[in-house]
Structures are given as structure tokens and as C-alpha cells.
Amino acid sequence: MKIRPTSKVKGKVRLPGDKSISHRAAIIGAIAEGRTRISNFAASADCASTLECVSALGASVTRSGDEVTIEGVGKNGPQKPSGVLNCGNSGTTARLLAGVLAGQPFNSILDGDSSLRGRPMQRVIAPLSLMGARFDSEEDNLPMTIHGTSPLKAIRYKMPVASAQVKSCVLLAGLFAEGTTILASPPDDVPGPSSRNHTELMLRNFGVPLTERNVESDGRFVHEVSIDGPSPLSGRDVNIPGDVSGSAFFLVAAACLEGSDLTIENVGLNPTRTAVIDVLRELGASIQTVVENENEPEPAGKIRVRGGIESAGGTGIVSGGRIANLIDELPVLAVFGTKLEGGLEVRGAKELRYKESDRIRAVVTNLKRMGAEIEEFDDGFRVARSNLKGARMDSYGDHRIAMAFTVAALVAEGESEIVGSDCVSISFPGFFHSLQDVVK
Ligand code: S3P
Numbered sequence: 001m002k003i004r005p006t007s008k009v010k011g012k013v014r015l016p017g018d019k020s021i022s023h024r025a026a027i028i029g030a031i032a033e034g035r036t037r038i039s040n041f042a043a044s045a046d047c048a049s050t051l052e053c054v055s056a057l058g059a060s061v062t063r064s065g066d067e068v069t070i071e072g073v074g075k076n077g078p079q080k081p082s083g084v085l086n087c088g089n090s091g092t093t094a095r096l097l098a099g100v101l102a103g104q105p106f107n108s109i110l111d112g113d114s115s116l117r118g119r120p121m122q123r124v125i126a127p128l129s130l131m132g133a134r135f136d137s138e139e140d141n142l143p144m145t146i147h148g149t150s151p152l153k154a155i156r157y158k159m160p161v162a163s164a165q166v167k168s169c170v171l172l173a174g175l176f177a178e179g180t181t182i183l184a185s186p187p188d189d190v191p192g193p194s195s196r197n198h199t200e201l202m203l204r205n206f207g208v209p210l211t212e213r214n215v216e217s218d219g220r221f222v223h224e225v226s227i228d229g230p231s232p233l234s235g236r237d238v239n240i241p242g243d244v245s246g247s248a249f250f251l252v253a254a255a256c257l258e259g260s261d262l263t264i265e266n267v268g269l270n271p272t273r274t275a276v277i278d279v280l281r282e283l284g285a286s287i288q289t290v291v292e293n294e295n296e297p298e299p300a301g302k303i304r305v306r307g308g309i310e311s312a313g314g315t316g317i318v319s320g321g322r323i324a325n326l327i328d329e330l331p332v333l334a335v336f337g338t339k340l341e342g343g344l345e346v347r348g349a350k351e352l353r354y355k356e357s358d359r360i361r362a363v364v365t366n367l368k369r370m371g372a373e374i375e376e377f378d379d380g381f382r383v384a385r386s387n388l389k390g391a392r393m394d395s396y397g398d399h400r401i402a403m404a405f406t407v408a409a410l411v412a413e414g415e416s417e418i419v420g421s422d423c424v425s426i427s428f429p430g431f432f433h434s435l436q437d438v439v440k
Contacts, residue, residue: 003406025238027050079106095168103176133173180227187220203227209231249407250305335388
């Protein structure tokens with residue numbers, strides 16, 4: 001894909017349904033009793049992988065555009081799949097399904113594409129083994145055979161890293177355990193969930209009692225989520241808001257280009273996902289949000305962003321507990337960092353190395369190609385204010401890298417090319433069209 005710079009972005013954007021929430025609606029709907037109707041289901045290839053997997057487990061799935069209906073098989077209903085469950089590129093599919101499969105009275109095999117085969121599964125194997133499931137895999141990678149056990153043992157598990165995928169995996173396994181399973185987040189400076197809480201909200205919406213509490217020790221906070229198993233679930237209607245992670249690309253493009261004025265409608269505004277908006281504001285972007293659906297489990301509404309950065313000076317720093325809440329937005333924040341007077345430093349983000357690509361390496365390599373001054377750390381990077389020049393960049397087969405560097409290309413001087421830009425379909429197939437509509 002060739003991209004020429006633009007002077008501003010203007011108008012309205014509607015985003016596809018949220019990828020994280022769509023995965024959860026499909027998986028939880030499949031193991032609920034009765035029908036779950038999902039509207040605005042994500043147009044993402046990853047979420048299509050999840051639908052295929054849950055139908056291989058016996059749920060009946062019908063889809064018409066972004067409307068998905070699932071006839072749930074109930075908690076005791078999943079059937080042994082006849083073949084391998086192919087998770088494609090999707091870490092969320094593999095890790096969340098592992099939690100469900102661990103509690104089944106049959107064996108199953110999870111596999112994925114070459115990127116997913118390289119991503120760590122030990123983080124879910126460890127807690128699920130404590131719960132009684134067994135695993136066969138080479139070096140804890142996919143393909144992986146799960147020897148399910150019914151019922152599982154309830155555990156108290158301290159998560160070594162703040163990961164919504166690990167938390168969700170163990171909570172889902174907790175549905176199939178006898179007793180109370182407790183998940184404790186790594187200690188943080190602020191109370192509250194340490195990573196996105198869509199699984200908690202969705203399970204409650206399907207009738208599962210969950211409790212949460214903050215435990216304070218030495219001025220730090222551990223967030224605990226408890227789930228009582230075995231617990232039934234009942235199907236319901238779920239409305240998926242637009243994907244706030246997809247909005248980040250538009251927010252950064254608009255903020256970097258003076259004269260821009262963009263409104264993003266029907267977008268998820270769950271506080272465990274909006275850290276990117278808080279950080280952009282702190283770093284000088286002009287962004288307003290309005291929540292418009294007070295009564296829904298997932299907050300959603302409007303975001304308006306106007307061009308121009310009122311930098312407070314000094315180096316912007318993003319680190320600590322908020323990293324997990326904006327992990328997917330860090331590549332595009334790096335692009336924003338090149339426009340800040342004092343640049344931007346991101347630390348404590350080693351998790352970026354284990355995503356669809358090594359995102360620290362990908363960001364550093366691509367920004368260097370564009371002429372930016374950037375230093376790489378094991379757990380992050382520091383980028384200085386830089387004039388970006390058009391260049392040929394690699395997506396590394398990673399949708400968020402492709403979209404972040406499309407934004408970099410829009411705010412650079414001269415034409416750029418993104419090699420392997422098709423991978424945007426993993427989360428946002430209409431990305432280039434949506435962008436085309438607002439580029440002026
Ligand atoms: C996700 C959680 C995050 C995120 C991923 C989606 C989810 O991963 O990077 O894109 O839907 O739970 P981790 O929980 O492993 O940090």
C-alpha cells in the first residue's frame with residue numbers, strides 16, 4: 001500500500017465492533033443455555049476464527065454481516081471437535097478457549113498460524129495445570145493438546161503479568177471448577193482492574209456472580225476477581241460498541257495534523273481501554289468524550305478530536321500500571337511521540353515483544369527508516385521529536401504495526417509504502433476505506 005501525506009483529517013468515523021468484546025460474546029454465548037444474539041460483531045478475521053472454533057465445539061452459529069446468532073450448547077454441552085481448532089492469528093481465541101477446553105471431559109488440539117505458533121502459551125498452561133488440566137506442546141507453543149478434566153480444581157492464582165487474556169482464561173476455567181477461583185493482579189499504584197475487564201462484565205451480564213475487591217498492602221493495590229463454579233450461564237442479546245483500539249489510529253492522525261476535526265461515533269469507552277485517550281490528552285492532544293449509554297454493561301459514546309498538540313514540554317513518559325491498559329495502542333503512541341517537543345519514553349512494556357510481532361523491534365526499525373531518532377530498550381523505547389520522511393516500511397504481518405505506520409506515513413513528508421498491509425483485516429478490514437473518507 002502506497003500512502004501520501006495529508007494536511008488534515010475531517011468528518012465522522014464509525015469503527016467496526018470491538019474485537020475483544022466480540023471474542024468474549026462468541027465464547028460465552030457458546031457455553032450459555034439458549035440463544036445469544038450479537039449485534040455489531042467485529043468484522044475482524046480473529047473473531048471469525050473464534051466463531052469457527054465455537055461451532056466446531058457444537059454451538060450453532062449463524063451470521064449475517066455484523067449480526068451473529070449463537071445457539072449455546074450450555075456449560076456441559078461442548079462436543080469433542082473432530083479436528084484441530086484453528087485459532088489463525090488470534091492469541092485471544094487460543095488463550096480464552098484454552099480455559100474452556102481445560103474443563104471438558106475430552107482432549108482437544110489448538111493450533112494457529114506461524115505468528116501464533118511463536119507466541120507464549122506457558123502463561124495459560126501454568127494456571128490451568130494447577131487446576132488439573134494437562135498439556136502436550138513443544139516448548140509451550142501451539143500446536144498444543146489439552147487434556148481436559150471435569151471438574152477442575154478451584155485455585156487462587158497470582159498473575160505474574162497484567163494480562164486480560166490470562167485473567168479471562170482462568171475465569172472461564174473457573175466456570176468449570178468446584179469452589180471459588182480467585183485471580184489476583186500484579187500489585188499496582190492505583191486500585192481497580194489491571195487489564196481490560198470485558199470478561200468480567202460479560203460473565204455478569206450472562207448471570208454469573210463475580211466479586212471484585214482491592215487489597216492494599218504497603219501503599220500498593222492488588223485487584224482480585226473471584227468466580228464461583230460450577231456456574232451456569234444464560235444466553236442474551238449483546239450489543240458490541242465500536243473498537244476503541246481502532247480509534248487510536250484516527251485520534252493520533254487528527255491530533256498530529258493542525259486543522260483536523262474528527263468525530264468517532266458509537267465507540268467503546270470502557271475505562272480499562274481508554275488509557276490511550278488519557279495519555280494523548282496529558283501529552284497535549286485536544287480530545288473530548290461523551291458516554292451515551294449509561295445502562296449498558298459496556299460504556300460507549302462519542303469521541304471528538306481536534307488537530308494540534310499543546311505540548312507541556314519535557315519528555316512524555318508512559319510506564320507502570322497503565323501500560324496493560326494501552327498495550328495495543330503503544331505503536332501508534334510512538335508515532336505521536338515524534339511530534340512532541342520533548343519526545344516520548346515508554347518503559348515497562350516488554351509484553352510488546354510477545355504480540356503478533358515483536359512490536360518494540362517493529363516500531364524502532366520502521367521509525368528509524370522514516371528518519372526518527374529512537375532508542376530501543378528491552379522493555380520499551382525513547383523517541384525524540386523528529387521530522388518523519390516517507391519510507392518503505394514492513395508491517396511484519398502485524399495489523400497494529402500496519403495501521404500505526406499508515407498514520408506515520410500520513411503525517412510524514414513524501415510518499416511511503418507499507419509492505420504487507422493486508423494484515424489490517426485481522427482487526428479492521430475497512431481501515432483504509434475509513435481513512436480515505438476523512439483524509440482531506
Ligand atoms: C486482549 C488482551 C491483550 C491485547 C490483545 C487482546 C484481550 O493481550 O494485547 O490484543 O482481548 O483480552 P494480553 O492480555 O495478553 O496483554
